[in-house]
Amino acid sequence: xxxxxxxxxxxxxxxxxxxxxxxxxxxxxxxxxxxxxxxxxxxxxxxxxxxxxxxxxxxxxxxxxxxxxxxxxxxxxxxxxxxxxxxxxxxxxxxxxxxxxxxxxxxxxxxxxxxxxxxxxxxxxxxxxxxxxxxxxxxxxxxxxxxxxxxxxxxxxxxxxxxxxxxxxxxxxxxxxxxxxxxxxxxxxxxxxxxxxxxxxxxxxxxxxx
Amino acid sequence: xxxxxxxxxxxxxxxxxxxxxxxxxxxxxxxxxxxxxxxxxxxxxxxxxxxxxxxxxxxxxxxxxxxxxxxxxxxxxxxxxxxxxxxxxxxxxxxxxxxxxxxxxxxxxxxxxxxxxxxxxxxxxxxxxxxxxxxxxxxxxxxxxxxxxxxxxxxxxxxxxxxxxxxxxxxxxxxxxxxxxxxxxxxxxxxxxxxxxxxxxxxxxxxxxx
Numbered sequence: 001x002x003x004x005x006x007x008x009x010x011x012x013x014x015x016x017x018x019x020x021x022x023x024x025x026x027x028x029x030x031x032x033x034x035x036x037x038x039x040x041x042x043x044x045x046x047x048x049x050x051x052x053x054x055x056x057x058x059x060x061x062x063x064x065x066x067x068x069x070x071x072x073x074x075x076x077x078x079x080x081x082x083x084x085x086x087x088x089x090x091x092x093x094x095x096x097x098x099x100x101x102x103x104x105x106x107x108x109x110x111x112x113x114x115x116x117x118x119x120x121x122x123x124x125x126x127x128x129x130x131x132x133x134x135x136x137x138x139x140x141x142x143x144x145x146x147x148x149x150x151x152x153x154x155x156x157x158x159x160x161x162x163x164x165x166x167x168x169x170x171x172x173x174x175x176x177x178x179x180x181x182x183x184x185x186x187x188x189x190x191x192x193x194x195x196x197x198x199x200x201x202x203x204x205x206x207x208x209x210x
Numbered sequence: 211x212x213x214x215x216x217x218x219x220x221x222x223x224x225x226x227x228x229x230x231x232x233x234x235x236x237x238x239x240x241x242x243x244x245x246x247x248x249x250x251x252x253x254x255x256x257x258x259x260x261x262x263x264x265x266x267x268x269x270x271x272x273x274x275x276x277x278x279x280x281x282x283x284x285x286x287x288x289x290x291x292x293x294x295x296x297x298x299x300x301x302x303x304x305x306x307x308x309x310x311x312x313x314x315x316x317x318x319x320x321x322x323x324x325x326x327x328x329x330x331x332x333x334x335x336x337x338x339x340x341x342x343x344x345x346x347x348x349x350x351x352x353x354x355x356x357x358x359x360x361x362x363x364x365x366x367x368x369x370x371x372x373x374x375x376x377x378x379x380x381x382x383x384x385x386x387x388x389x390x391x392x393x394x395x396x397x398x399x400x401x402x403x404x405x406x407x408x409x410x411x412x413x414x415x416x417x418x419x420x
Contacts, residue, residue: 162396194400
């Protein structure tokens with residue numbers, strides 16, 4: 001039987017409520033730590049009853065799992081939106097910039113993905129697969145560089161880990177307010193240094209015009 | 211008047227109690243967040259009365275300030291213990307390794323220094339000076355590289371920020387358990403990549419041996 005207009009509207013409404021609940025939970029988590037993740041409190045933030053919240057998430061563990069999956073899905077969509085270029089190094093640099101922009105725009109979700117884990121939380125295998133999908137985007141971009149003969153050494157997986165770590169380092173110091181100024185400049189300098197250190201960058205002379 | 215043996219013993223005892231109180235506070239902070247930093251609770255952890263705690267720290271704000279200063283003092287002492295070498299790049303790499311070792315050995319204090327700040331905590335000017343002293347060690351090591359003509363470009367201050375960020379990135383991903391394996395290998399690869407990207411590394415042929 002076809003889905004009725006009423007059911008569709010209800011489903012869209014549910015999606016919007018679900019997103020509001022997840023956003024409220026991630027704000028509470030970032031501001032006050034895991035102790036603040038009480039379902040009653042999250043419902044109050046959004047202005048719905050705990051019944052609605054329990055209808056969407058079985059309990060606190062399911063809510064944290066949903067938060068984790070939501071964080072990685074948003075991150076993956078952002079990275080996937082970066083346009084591929086014929087120059088694989090230029091594409092890689094754009095991926096790095098998209099990473100930073102996303103992290104700064106979604107700080108709470110970013111901390112949930114790559115910050116200290118919530119005590120006792122172990123993502124399900126399915127959630128871990130979705131998390132790994134974001135790393136694969138970076139790893140694939142580095143494989144393209146390797147195929148173009150641009151990788152100086154190391155396996156694409158290890159190179160991806162190093163590059164990720166360096167980018168995460170600038171972004172997390174910036175988010176925590178430890179880089180006093182010129183954050184963008186420090187980010188670009190780090191990206192460039194890692195680029196020079198990991199890849200054989202063709203000299204300008206080799207570039208074809210115009 | 212000379213300090214009596216009794217006074218000396220009392221002072222040493224006070225120092226030991228103070229260190230125990232700070233270590234307990236940093237453990238609580240890491241495990242449960244700023245909400246756990248109640249003076250009564252810290253005193254209970256160490257097994258002393260809150261009177262002793264209030265004698266040493268005026269209140270919670272003073273305790274957090276003391277924690278912050280203690281973290282940076284320990285970190286500075288560790289970095290200062292790294293032996294200078296005639297090769298400024300080798301010394302710089304050793305500083306990086308000491309940074310990682312210290313962070314992993316003193317995780318709670320590390321988070322306090324370079325993680326997300328405690329809400330509402332603003333270090334005093336004196337504490338900030340002591341924090342900056344650790345950055346100066348790194349910046350001075352890079353100035354030595356610049357003096358030896360090894361710096362590819364950028365000011366020592368900016369280069370120090372980039373290198374710090376990359377090292378912090380590997381260390382914090384490692385501490386949070388996000389690097390699945392080969393942590394040491396990822397660290398060395400990142401250090402090498404940043405070294406190649408930021409400095410003019412003399413080719414092996416130029417080395418005088420042995």
